[in-house]
Amino acid sequence: MSSTAQSSSTAQRSVALVTLGCTRNEVDSEELAGRLAAEGWLLVDDADDADVAVVNTCGFVEQAKKDSIDVLIEASARKGHSKTQKVVAVGCLAERYGQQLADELPEADAVLGFDSYADMSTHLRAVLDGHKPASHVPSDRRQLLPLSPTQRQGGSAGVALPGHGIPTDPTSPEQTSSEPLSTAPVDVTIDGPVPASGPRVIRARLDGRPWAPLKIASGCDRRCAFCAIPMFRGAFVSRRPHDIIAEARWLGERGVKELFLVSENSTSYGKDLGDIGLLEKILPDLAAVPGIERVRVSYLQPAEIRPGLLDAMASVPGVVPYFDISFQHASATLLRSMRRFGGREAFLGLLDEVRARVPLAGIRSNVIVGFPGETEDDLTELEDFLVTARLDVVGVFGYSDEDGTEAETYADKLSDDVVAERVSRFTALIEELNLQRAEERIGEHVDVLIESVPNGEDDEEETSVVGRAAHQGPDVDGVTMLDPTQFPDVAVGDIVRAVVTGTEGIDLLAEPC
Structure with a gap:
């Protein structure tokens, strides 16, 4: 099917990606979103507003598995009470358990492994049209690549590597060209050949x-x-x-x-x-x-x-x-x-x-x-x-x-x-x-990346300017909070210099130097 025909067949169809687990899963979801957007799908934030909800699950530890299953069940329960028609499980839990997950969780309309990512649009269209794709059959993915690390780059063709941006058709001339590769990016939404x-x-x-x-x-x-x-x-x-x-x-x-x-x-x-x-x-x-x-x-x-x-x-x-x-x-x-x-x-x-x-x-x-x-x-x-x-x-x-x-x-x-x-x-x-x-960091000078501001679109109920110092990783390492009256003109994405003056738990309080 041509790209134009594919885009036409998905007109008015929308998808929401619900991401659980680690930041690696976030990259995988954004790659899936890029593939689906290129095929004409409308990306929406809320699963209730989507024709199909794709849940990118986590299969790391027992609690993460339970959380993933709970989200799948909850999303499936919304069918008939929202726009959502279908719920599809992807990600690590789906890859790890595949058919077993599908058998034990009939609420999911499909359970798809990593090998399905490159052609996710086709699978989702089939699900919405009432055809249930075969559930993923797990295997030990360590056996898909050569044992020697130095032989893997040449032997990885056809092996799904989520988040690596490997094209749908790795044999297309524009992807296998021996010409030197520029690092200039091409947006997935650009029409025409790569x-x-x-x-x-x-x-x-x-x-x-x-x-x-x-x-x-x-x-x-x-x-x-x-x-x-x-x-x-x-x-x-x-x-x-x-x-x-x-x-x-x-x-x-x-x-x-x-x-x-x-x-x-x-x-x-x-x-x-x-x-x-x-x-x-x-x-x-x-x-x-x-x-x-x-x-x-x-x-x-x-x-x-x-x-x-x-x-x-x-x-x-x-x-x-x-x-x-x-x-x-x-x-x-x-x-x-x-x-x-x-x-x-x-x-x-x-x-x-x-x-x-x-x-x-x-x-x-x-x-x-x-x-x-x-x-x-x-x-x-x-x-x-x-x-x-x-x-x-x-x-x-x-x-x-x-x-x-x-x-x-x-x-x-x-x-x-x-x-x-x-x-x-x-x-x-x-x-x-x-x-x-x-508390040992009180008195330190820090550079704070601003992530939210009061009354901004990120969080309208926030009363502090919130960001992260260089030693604070995203999501799990605490934040640095600033008084908006002392930083009145900052915007999300700015990096400001401040001095740590106090703490709230592991979060830091800071003011202008």
Whole structure:
């Protein structure tokens, strides 16, 4: 079917993308939105106003799965009470469970995996026309690509990599041209063929935030005993630098001021391109993109952090000194059982290296408590680490079995009550430590990216100017609040200089310098 015919067949049909889970899912949703917009679909914000609601689910941990199922059920219940005719499940939960999810959740009109993304328009048209596509049949996506990372780039044709912007037809001449690729972006809404002179950006913004996640890689080659992500996200694959920079320019042209680089493991970036130091090499190019004022790197594996990467993150102008390091625990013994490396002393040494370069760096992490075999000695090691580490923000997760993981087979499982008690205990400890760390920042000068203003379209009930300092990541690391009478002329997307004067929880209060 021609592009014109496809656009005509979807006239007056609308779609809403409901995104759950992490920022990587947000990128995937915006790629889906870009594909659908290019096929003539009307993108709407509210699922009640759409012909079809596409729910991009999360399948990471038990609570995230429950939340995804609840949203699917709630959206399905609105059918007949709103414009919504159909509800379609996509994303990690759909990819991970596929047919099983469809059997147990008949409320969903279709359950589609990652392989469906490139032709989502056809699938949604079929669903609206009363034809239910075959539900996704899950498989171990690690087996879809060569075992050797350096062979994956050439062997990834036809393998779905959500968020990488791979064209629907990878064999089309304009996409396989051997001509040098320009980094000038081409908007998905432009009619006509994609030029051979540059990569296409397949994405549509779904919000007006002054920051945006930008995917630099997908998948993971690590084999952490508790984690199922590699099975349904696949082996690690880097995006090529020119594609990343092209999308960064596209975002910069649309008012984005901060790029949030996301992946399952950013410290592995470039290993399949033959250059494990490639991330630090592209950071200056990303920071130099017109309109972009801040670049933030997320999800660093401590065992893979290199001095060169620390140097770049600490010294490249525009790259914020923000270190999102996945420690998970601090007991060396328990970390080995998790199939991870490091321990209390090694991690504290790494933090010393970070702070030797940037004394006021923002550092966040996550920890798991209640892992099989975890002892009181392990918990003491973790507590000692957290007290000494002075981290800005720490997320606490209680261990739960994940289907297909090595830890699911372990003995020495702790009861749900014990796991819950340890989560409660360490949540209380970390809340106190994070409050202390926030108070230590009183008197610091900070550059604040404004995200909302009173009576603005972002939040009409907001009474403060709200933004984020360089050490605060999006959504989960607290915010910096400013008195609007002291900053009367600021707008969303501005970056203002301020001094921290107080705290509200982990949030900071600041005023003009």
